[in-house]
Amino acid sequence: EYRYDPKEIEPRWQQVWADERTWEVSNDADGREKSYVLEMLPYPSGDLHVGHAKNYMVGDAVAHFQRRTGRRVLHPMGYDAFGLPAENHAIKTGVHPRVSTELAIKSFQEQFRSWGVSIDWSRELSTCEPEYYRWTQWIFLQLFHAGLAYRKAATVNWDPVEETVLANEQVIDGRGERSGALVEVRHLEQWFFRITDYADRLVDDLETIDWPENVKTMQRNWIGRSEGAEVSFRCEELGIDYPVFTTRPDTLFGATFFVMAPEHPDVERLAAGTGHEDEVREYVNRALTTDKESRGDAERTKTGVPLGRTVTNPVNGEQLPMFVADYVLMEYGTGAIMAVPGHDQRDYDFAQVFGLPVRRVVDGVNEDGDAEGLPFTGDGPLVNSHPDFDGLSKAEALEAIVRWLDREGKGQASTNYRLRDWLLSRQRYWGCPIPIVHCDTCGVVPVPEDQLPVILPDVEDYKPKGRSPLAAATDWVNTSCPRCGADARRETDTMDTFVDSSWYFLRYCDARNDEAAWDPEILKRWAPVDQYIGGVEHAILHLLYARFFVKALADLGHLDHQEPFSRLFTQGMVTKDGAKMSKSKGNVVSATGMVDTYGADTMRTYVLFIGPPEQDAEWSDTSVEGMHRFLSRLWRLGAQVADGPGRGADQPDPEALAEQDVELLRKAHWAIDKVTNDLAGRFGFNTAIAAVMELVNDVSRAVNERGDAEPQALRFALATAASLIFPFAPHASTDIYHRLTADRLWEQPWPAADSELLERDTVEVVFQVNGKVRDRATVPADASKDELEALAMASGKVGVHLDGKTVVKVIVVPGKLVNIAVRG
Ligand code: ANZ
Ligand code: ZN
Numbered sequence: 087e088y089r090y091d092p093k094e095i096e097p098r099w100q101q102v103w104a105d106e107r108t109w110e111v112s113n114d115a116d117g118r119e120k121s122y123v124l125e126m127l128p129y130p131s132g133d134l135h136v137g138h139a140k141n142y143m144v145g146d147a148v149a150h151f152q153r154r155t156g157r158r159v160l161h162p163m164g165y166d167a168f169g170l171p172a173e174n175h176a177i178k179t180g181v182h183p184r185v186s187t188e189l190a191i192k193s194f195q196e197q198f199r200s201w202g203v204s205i206d207w208s209r210e211l212s213t214c215e216p217e218y219y220r221w222t223q224w225i226f227l228q229l230f231h232a233g234l235a236y237r238k239a240a241t242v243n244w245d246p247v248e249e250t251v252l253a254n255e256q257v258i259d260g261r262g263e264r265s266g267a268l269v270e271v272r273h274l275e276q277w278f279f280r281i282t283d284y285a286d287r288l289v290d291d292l293e294t295i296d297w298p299e300n301v302k303t304m305q306r307n308w309i310g311r312s313e314g315a316e317v318s319f320r321c322e323e324l325g326i327d328y329p330v331f332t333t334r335p336d337t338l339f340g341a342t343f344f345v346m347a348p349e350h351p352d353v354e355r356l357a358a359g360t361g362h363e364d365e366v367r368e369y370v371n372r373a374l375t376t377d378k379e380s381r382g383d384a385e386r387t388k389t390g391v392p393l394g395r396t397v398t399n400p401v402n403g404e405q406l407p408m409f410v411a412d413y414v415l416m417e418y419g420t421g422a423i424m425a426v427p428g429h430d431q432r433d434y435d436f437a438q439v440f441g442l443p444v445r446r447v448v449d450g451v452n453e454d455g456d457a458e459g460l461p462f463t464g465d466g467p468l469v470n471s472h473p474d475f476d477g478l479s480k481a482e483a484l485e486a487i488v489r490w491l492d493r494e495g496k497g498q499a500s501t502n503y504r505l506r507d508w509l510l511s512r513q514r515y516w517g518c519p520i521p522i523v524h525c526d527t528c529g530v531v532p533v534p535e536d537q538l539p540v541i542l543p544d545v546e547d548y549k550p551k552g553r554s555p556l557a558a559a560t561d562w563v564n565t566s567c568p569r570c571g572a573d574a575r576r577e578t579d580t581m582d583t584f585v586d587s588s589w590y591f592l593r594y595c596d597a598r599n600d601e602a603a604w605d606p607e608i609l610k611r612w613a614p615v616d617q618y619i620g621g622v623e624h625a626i627l628h629l630l631y632a633r634f635f636v637k638a639l640a641d642l643g644h645l646d647h648q649e650p651f652s653r654l655f656t657q658g659m660v661t662k663d664g665a666k667m668s669k670s671k672g673n674v675v676s677a678t679g680m681v682d683t684y685g686a687d688t689m690r691t692y693v694l695f696i697g698p699p700e701q702d703a704e705w706s707d708t709s710v711e712g713m714h715r716f717l718s719r720l721w722r723l724g725a726q727v728a729d730g731p732g733r734g735a736d737q738p739d740p741e742a743l744a745e746q747d748v749e750l751l752r753k754a755h756w757a758i759d760k761v762t763n764d765l766a767g768r769f770g771f772n773t774a775i776a777a778v779m780e781l782v783n784d785v786s787r788a789v790n791e792r793g794d795a796e797p798q799a800l801r802f803a804l805a806t807a808a809s810l811i812f813p814f815a816p817h818a819s820t821d822i823y824h825r826l827t828a829d830r831l832w833e834q835p836w837p838a839a840d841s842e843l844l845e846r847d848t849v850e851v852v853f854q855v856n857g858k859v860r861d862r863a864t865v866p867a868d869a870s871k872d873e874l875e876a877l878a879m880a881s882g883k884v885g886v887h888l889d890g891k892t893v894v895k896v897i898v899v900p901g902k903l904v905n906i907a908v909r910g
Contacts, residue, residue: 088725090718092685096817100202108832109204111160113596113608121157122612123149124594124651126620126628127166127213127587130190134197136693136705137660137667139677143690143814144657144699144769145619146203150813151765153204154836160612162594163198163205165191167214169583173516176548183516183548187214197677201686202816209597213518213586220539221593221603222586223521225635227532228642230522234280237530240509241349243375244272249552251513260375271374277511277520277579281634285309285503287648288633297654298700301625308626310504315488317497319344319397319406319424324356328397331419331502334429335491336483339471340447341424342437344397344406345390348373349416353393356408360394366410373412381412388413388436399424400496401472401487411436419502427461434461447471448480508631510582515548515555517580525567525574534568540576554578584627588635591615591650609645618651625656655769658702660693667705675705687815688714694771694814717818720782720811723789724804724822732797735805735826740843747796750788752843754806757781759839761810771814778811801826809837853878854905855887871898878904 103109125145128138149161165187172183172190191212198205211218229235243252247265251274256263281288289309292302314333321328328344346353348370357366369391373381380386390411397406406424413432414423427437427444437444444458450466451459468475468483474490475483491497511520519540521533533540543562545555556578557563567574589603595612596604614636629651636650659666662673680689692713697703740748760777764770785803788795805826808819812831823831847867851874852859861883865874875896878884884906891908898904 088722090721090818092687092717092817095721095821096200096202096686099817099820100199103202103204104199107208109161110206110208111158113611115611116158118156118158120160120612121149121152121617122160122595122615123152123617124160124162124591124615124619126618126624127164127590128194129169129171130165130167130187130194131171132190132193134194134677135660135667136675136677136680136689139201139689140657140660140693140699141619141621142198142201142203143693144655144771145617146201146690146816147694147765147771147813148617148619148769149204150816150832151836153832154812154834155766156835160209160594161204161206162209162211162597163203163207164209164211164590164594165194165213166583166587166590167191167212168219168517168580168586170514170516173514173548176516182544184214187212200681201677201690204816209594211590211593211597213583213590214516214542216539216541217600218590218593219518219542219586222518222581222589223533223538223540224535224603225589225639226581226585227521227535227538228644229279229638230532232638232642234283234638235277235510236280237275237277239273240276240278241271241374242274242276244270244552246270250550257375257377260372260377269375276509277581278507278509279634281508281631282503282505284634284637285311285505287637288505288630291633291637291649295649295652295654297651298622298656301622301629301654301656304625305630308505308630310502312502312504314500314502315484315491315497316420316500317424317491318400319422320400321356321395321397321408323395326352328352328422329420329497330422330424331500332424334426334484335487335497336468336475336478336480337426337429337447338399338401338424338487339468339475340426340428340445341399341404341406342427342443342445343425343433343440344408345411345414345423345425345433345436346393346408347414347416347421348410348412350410350421353410356393356395357410362392362394365391366393369410373410376412378415381415384432386413388432388439390436390440400491400494407442409436409440417506418504429461429463431461431463445470508582508584508634510585511579512582513550513552513554513578514580515542515545515550517583518542518586519556520577520579520581522577523565523567523574524577525570525572527572528567528569528574531567531569531574537568542580554580556580584631587628588631589639591618591632592636592639592645604645606645613645614647614649615651617653617655619655619657622656629654655700657699658697660696660705661702662705664704680710684710684714685717685817687717687818691717691775691811691814695775697772699769699771716779716782717815719786720804720807721818721822723782723785724808725825727789727797727800727804728822728825730797730800732801734828735801735823736798737802738796738798743796743799744794746788746792747799748843750784750795750799750803753781753784754803755839755843757810758806758837759844762836762839765813775811775814778807781807781810806837809834849901851901852903853881853884854903855884856907857905858887860884860887867901869900871900874898874900874904878906 125141149159153159167187172187175186176183243257245252245262245265247267257269262269289311312333315335316329316331318327318329357363390409393408395408425433427433428446447470448466449469450462450464452462465480468478488499519542521540523531525531543559545559548555563576565576592604596608632650639645665671667674692710740751757777761774764774808822812819820831848864849867850862850864853861861881875898891910894909895907
């Protein structure tokens with residue numbers, strides 16, 4: 087009796103892989119094509135569920151297929167080890183984040199090992215280790231020297247009770263989400279990366295990479311490039327020009343008022359002496375604590391107050407009343423707009439509230455609009471503007487008016503981006519220290535490279551108190567200025583963890599280099615990542631920041647590729663009971679639990695079998711059992727046939743085989759062809775696994791229903807099944823292959839389909855005797871009449887009805903039936 091025992095099989099092979107360091111790869115070229123396969127850097131925390139595991143199952147299947155099809159594969163692993171969860175845990179329990187992080191990493195290592203994931207552990211890294219963050223700091227300094235890292239005051243939401251800065255999302259109706267305290271606006275010095283310098287390239291180069299279209303669209307929308315013009319409106323009373331950004335300079339003649347953002351620095355000055363100053367001040371204060379999200383909400387009733395001033399419309403000299411209103415944001419364009427209520431919904435709504443004129447300058451009707459069909463936001467010929475422009479189409483008018491503005495010195499074409507510079511400083515403890523010293527004489531001084539890393543010191547209290555907890559580490563904070571030697575203070579903010587994960591994929595290429603972040607020559611042998619795998623939740627920030635880092639580092643001469651990830655795959659979620667797995671819903675399937683019950687191979691194969699991997703798929707406990715039965719059957723057949731007659735797993739000569747044995751060979755080659763096509767450049771894991779199941783079914787039938795199957799054909803078919811299922815179930819397949827051949831499956835080249843033996847299309851035909859169905863057979867669709875007749879005659883079930891009878895006639899309908907008429 088053969089019993090499939092993953093608990094014995096899996097650790098045994100894992101030990102071989104660990105002892106022999108099977109998945110380690112050297113940086114030296116060896117003639118093979120390189121393939122860099124990478125799953126997104128995990129944040130180490132507790133137990134992974136099967137949904138998390140999917141990411142690594144996808145990556146491992148790709149890595150194995152690439153290796154066995156002849157590539158030199160880099161498949162490393164590391165940990166995104168800085169970050170808030172460990173710090174919040176420390177605030178609650180007093181356990182140092184380093185201690186809890188190390189524990190979580192140990193648990194991750196154990197889990198990856200128990201899944202048999204083929205990782206090059208010699209390159210393992212953790213972003214919280216000085217050996218790593220030394221180079222994060224080095225990169226910061228490169229960007230700093232290039233003017234791509236800078237410090238400036240930024241308005242932040244300050245919660246006076248929690249004594250901390252809140253993200254916009256944490257401010258509800260002007261109050262702190264948790265404290266309920268009225269949030270104050272504070273200006274704090276913050277560190278930024280100048281990612282906006284790269285906005286155009288970040289948009290344009292999306293064309294050069296093989297990423298899912300939806301991810302590219304999200305990046306484009308996030309960067310939000312918008313083409314238009316900057317037009318100057320003059321306030322004659324103050325003698326100041328106020329530029330606006332507009333995407334519709336063709337509607338300039340339809341401007342009837344002018345609006346400034348509450349944060350606009352000139353608001354107070356404009357209102358001064360107009361009698362409106364009090365209501366303006368009150369309005370501005372209220373607006374500052376309203377969250378940006380709801381300010382931008384199109385549904386919200388428009389609010390605002392008049393400034394008591396006017397500006398001149400440069401195209402017709404009209405005086406437009408000025409307002410301050412919170413639907414205009416300071417962060418976009420110039421923080422001021424010309425309002426065209428006839429052709430912009432928000433301006434229209436505002437005009438309705440304040441009884442301002444609405445003027446049509448583009449012909450066309452908005453079906454949902456007012457009696458005039460306004461606001462009309464569509465395309466149409468210009469009207470009511472100027473004889474030079476009336477009648478022009480939108481595109482023509484845009485061009486003509488911008489040309490006119492340019493000539494008159496009142497405006498010019500301009501491109502705007504929604505993208506803001508990346509605010510990277512955090513007033514938190516558990517992050518990479520920013521390698522900067524503040525000196526009263528020299529100002530902001532970078533720490534010299536030979537003094538890196540700036541080590542993160544230990545502190546007693548992790549709670550942020552309006553400043554980083556690091557500020558309390560006075561021994562560390564107090565230092566001397568690297569430039570003049572005077573007493574100075576270290577920067578106490580730490581870096582956003584997205585900085586750590588924006589370059590780790592470069593470090594893997596030369597992970598043990600302690601003289602540089604990487605050797606550019608070595609980097610060249612691996613970069614860029616050929617296949618990146620991760621969740622679509624990282625479609626914007628991580629993937630955008632990493633692209634920015636690579637472009638900036640390329641410009642600074644540290645590497646010479648432009649895009650970090652040539653190809654991206656975003657896997658779908660594993661759901662249970664119709665919902666995303668989460669502790670709060672109690673529907674989590676623990677990966678460790680799965681490995682304990684069924685073994686890693688069952689979990690891995692099942693996770694990739696439940697549907698196309700890019701889609702969400704529902705976990706089913708019953709189907710997992712089905713997968714386990716399939717692997718059991720494959721392993722038992724393998725063990726049984728290996729112990730039976732025959733040797734190795736070479737394919738027998740089909741010429742010397744009976745038709746049914748040839749059919750088995752054909753099935754094996756069909757499976758090779760199918761699985762290869764499903765895996766080469768695609769992610770057809772589920773259909774690939776299904777093909778192997780079909781092959782194993784046929785083998786099983788041949789073993790159990792026929793006593794005379796040719797042993798060598800069985801051996802070949804089973805070795806093929808093992809070989810093809812290996813990227814998913816590496817342990818069981820390796821074990822079977824080893825029993826059959828004494829060879830190591832991972833060292834074997836991927837099998838090649840023999841086109842001569844590729845299974846022909848088959849059909850089922852029935853065999854009748856005197857019109858009664860006595861047997862059925864699956865035959866090649868193009869089987870000849872003679873072949874079919876011979877098959878029918880050879881059938882035992884037909885034979886018993888022919889005994890002692892005389893065959894009078896045989897009718898063959900190819901592809902359908904054989905009817906044998908008998909007498910006697
Ligand atoms: C006049 C106009 C007429 C506009 C019209 C639109 C339609 P996108 O496409 O997103 O770039 N705008 C400019 N700066 C703004 C700010 N700081 N806060 C709020 N709105 C602002 O949007 C550009 C348009 O948004 C600009 O073009 C401007 O309104 C408004 F029929 O100018 B438009
Ligand atoms: Zn100094």
